[in-house]
Amino acid sequence: MGQILLMSMATAQNTSSPPLTLPLSQDDSFNFQLLAVLAVAPYSGADVGPVLATAQQIEPGNFSSFSEAFYTLANTTKAEAEDPQNAYDPINVRDTWFSAATYFRAADFFLHGDWTDPLINLLWEEQTAAFDQALASLPVPGVRVRIPADNFTVEAIWYSSTAEGGAHRPTLILGNGYDGSQEDLYHTIVVPALARGWNCLTYEGPGQPSVRRSQNLGFIHDWERVVTPTIDYLLSEHADDVDDARLVLFGFSFGGYLAARAAAFDSRLAALILDGGVYDTYAAYSAALSPELLDLYLSNNQTAFDSAAESLRTDPSLPSSIRWGLEQGLWSFNTESAFEFLQRTSLFTLEGVTDRIQIPTWIANAEAEAFFPGQSAQVAEALGDRATLHNFTGAAAYHCQVGAFQELSRTMFAWLNQTLS
Template sequence: MRFSPFTYGPLVATMTYGCLAAGDNSTEEEPMLQLSTDPAFHFDTLVPLGLAIAGGADIGPVLGVAKDIEAGNMESFTQQFHDLANRTKAQAEDPDNSYDSVNVQDTWFSASNYFRRATNYIFGNWSDPRIVDFWAEQIAAFDKGLVAMTIPGERVRIPATKGNFTIEAIWYAAPENKHANAPTLIVGNGFDAAQEDSYHVYCVPALARGWNCITYEGPGQPTVRINQKIGFIPDWERVVTPVVDYLFREKSHLVDPDMLVLLGNSFGGYLAARAAAFEPRLSAALLVGGVWDFSLVFLSGLPKSLVAMFDAGNYTDFDHEVLSLRASGDVPTNVLLGLNQGLWTFNTQSPSDMLMQVKQYRVEDFIDQIKIPVFVGDAEFESFFKGQPQLVKEALGDRATLHKFTGVAGYHCQVGAGQELVRVLFGWLNKTLGGSGSGPQKKR
């Protein structure tokens, strides 16, 4: 997941996208200045802009890109961000700009961010060489930033114990706790964002508060999907449990085993909930977006005629109708993004197969097995999982705390309001796990 959701939505021009075109709210009712008349482009420009508070972008260059992107033209979005990425890369490579590690770190991290944004709209053609090329560029740039950190981040590959795949992860040691056990945050994204995004949104504030942090990607998520050609799996404990094993095996001298918190962002709200139900070593879970039933997002957005066709098992006709609409050129940007991303991440060319897979992603089947405290984030203008966080809270009962973000922080994943997001999250952790100061301490 970029921090945007994709919405398969009605395959008509009235479909809403993500959170910034939420429900029946018109653009005039939005409490935030719109960066594009195209709601998909607005959101996907706000994403990199939001990373600026943690060294992942510069504000002026991103606004310059927003000015030059042609609404509705996906190739324009790709080209503008790719050009910005290359300009920033050239600045990072300039010896005159390498006079200190902070400058090196920020410039390379920004270049990486812009390369990631350039991939947003190219997954409709799986053979497009830019998918591999741009992603290799973003990883190479990010790795140069990792090396420049005060305590360099460490990219690791963790073999899954159940399944033929490898988890991609990055470890960040807490600066002020590098010789002692510290609380540790495990961060997983959702449908389309990279773990490199997670560093700026969650790890920078975690490290500043004395936490260790590890990000990861599993099947269906960008690096694993690109390099290993594996789509999403519903039993996400197969991804998180090896990460926990790695921490206890390789970082036991740095990790407090009683302060191990799992965070799931966007669709990661389902993934983290699933893992929390089957991984007993976790201390708490943060669901930045509660997901009750992922299939509701798809089925509730489809025209009734297509739903009836799918329910009747007319999969060939269903696929033909959906793919014909995609090829027609008459569907809006947000529809193309949603469909292309969905097919890509579930590793299928068949919309009906994608929907059948998605029906496996429902927390009702295992939520009673979650025994740890859970933070459930909701948003005033949420349309992607609208109403679902409340269902998650009700099912968890006293084990969960529901927090509703409002106003300019009231959009999906609180994109553009990162300070408020982490202020609330770490406040809850401090209260729930106990302690004060830069990081929580164990309750006695």
Template sequence: MLSLIHSLCPTVLAAVTLLGVANAQGQAPLLPLSNDSSISFELLVSLGEAIYGGADIAPILGAALDITPGNFSGFSNTFRILADATKAAAQDPTNAYDLINVRDTWFSASDYYRRADFYLHSNWSDPLIYTYWQEQTAAFDNGIAALPVPGKRIQISADNFTIEAIWFATSLEDTKKPTLILGTGYDNAQEDLYHTLVVPALARGYNCLTYEGPGQPSVVRGQHLGFIPEWERVVTPIVDYLLTDLAPQVDASRLALLGYSFGGYLAARAAAFEPRLSAVLLDGGVWDFYSGIIKQIPANLQDLYTSGNKSAFDAAVLGILNDDTAPSTARWGLAQGLWSFQLTSPYDFINATKAYALKDVASQIQMPVWIANSEYDGYFPGQAQVVAAAIGENAVVHNFTGVAGNHCQIGANQELSRTVFAWLHQTLNN
């Protein structure tokens, strides 16, 4: 997402790369699925979720063959066709005897509808943004309803907004279990977290609650609210809910919070104000959102931004949204930033990111903290170590390298889960 800023003037278009493709440390060993690095990365997201029942492999590889680099509408339509066909298979009465297969088919349909939505956010009035999300939600709900312990959507009241969450329990009985709160970040949905970390968590005996707050998919669509920096306003009501409404099932002494992607900032910020957490995991560490962005802006546009000439800066930046010659990462990243912050001005968006920094609160984090440092993560390179140093002796950094070294270990979910749960086991059981 930060790489989008490279594209804001023609002289640097060629320098824009997919996050994780290149940074000061060299070339990441990506497995290309498209000549378009952004599309390749998004295809790898679905492939990564396949190992935990979130998709099927051959259909995604087949879709990759039909997608033209840079063609966002074509990408969306290809996955819509795949999603519709997968939904029809889930509804086929001849398959009803096999509830496990039908459940997994619904999960795949949900994933494909989420991919169909991914590149649509430059036009907020596009009805498909809502149609595809309704489809993915309904498909996912059919899947979690067929789990051995059905998942349950819940709404948690916060101050002036509602948190959308899903509860996954290991048992139908009232037995206190370690519980993991899982939040995503800049763009992914809580449904993606099920196929990334919830499945391996349940297998290891953890209850899970996934959630979305302002700026995240269901809250943006349902409540039209963009991100807020004070993420304790989201997490504290969740902890209250878990320790009251779900108290018979939650071991309060083993309550962990994980922030995924930009959620690395969100979870750390919340942890500074929520002492009831037993442990926090940041994948990865985000020290300062603004500094990560501003360093990517070419000098001439930095000067334009710092001059305060909002109209000129906005005009220069907004020109890429409908420019098919601009790199896909740039077009998507800008559109997603405006959508998820619910802002129409790039100037205002960059200004808003200044509030997302840990320097004034990191020292307040008192529980054990695990921080992922991905070798080829182009979002916030080097910031994991800064976060760890500011937290102090409670923090540990885990370095992911090689093919697991891309942002959030996309496509290496087994390595992510075994690393996360090894640390949690040691931390929560000592």
């Protein structure tokens, strides 16, 4: 999940629509990310008051200010979690550690422009340690697993909906996107899924937070290399727990491309969930270029394009969303060249593979989608009668229904119940 605008002309103007909810920052990018932190409060991922107080301390457009404010909140919350007086029951321990983990992740979000910044790894170590403390306090503790794949390792977390073995329950395989972590998915989908009797396995592959850090690997377009070993793991190690007739793959944000690509090359899935649909990554990213910058890219002059992109990135008047999108793209694709980054995105397309997706597919279409506008409908059209396109409007119309995760869950699980019953 997150903001995926990449770059624009140096004279870019803010043409965004008025916010759908009460604004939390004058900076559109900060506003969206603050809303993303608040959005996990219903599922024990944050507390509303501390986040709103932190929002007041952040200087719009100042990435360091955003990081420092959430780092302070994360450490304050961590201290509360470590206070022996507060550890009187597992629920208190769990919720406090989960919130601390969320705040450490928020502190990391805007830092990927400088790969040498030690906070990139330090904050992730802190969030992982905090999240693991919370995992251990769940009624059925979550378990981290490492799944061997093709020259890399998938990082995953297994959540069982029951402590009793042999239940053969429906199971969700959940993957995030361009910037989101598997830990984020716990507060987005896992909690409501477990409450409905679903097992869950969240995972991360190349380009995603833990694999990018620990294995130094950027995104790969052939995502079946990630998901197929994950399905192998579930059907071998949890054969008594997983109903293989109700095995569903979920892709969040840019994961809408990743999951769809994987589903095209593995026939063991019963259904596919895309929130939202991503048909052509290059088309979305290149559309954010000025005509001059696009012409420079198409001229195949890598040196000139990289120089122009770097000048753009360091322009103090550049909107935060564009600066962040470029910096995150370079980091998550593991390249220091904006030209190579954009070039690689052309591989991330569903052109020629949608005919291979033969399972029922639910696609979320956000009315205010800012990052892949129109592409959910494009994926649905390519899939034909195999697809159900659901339009989210009103306050649920942000990218990935940020701020309306209860509405997302109600709608998604209603479709799953009807489709798989």
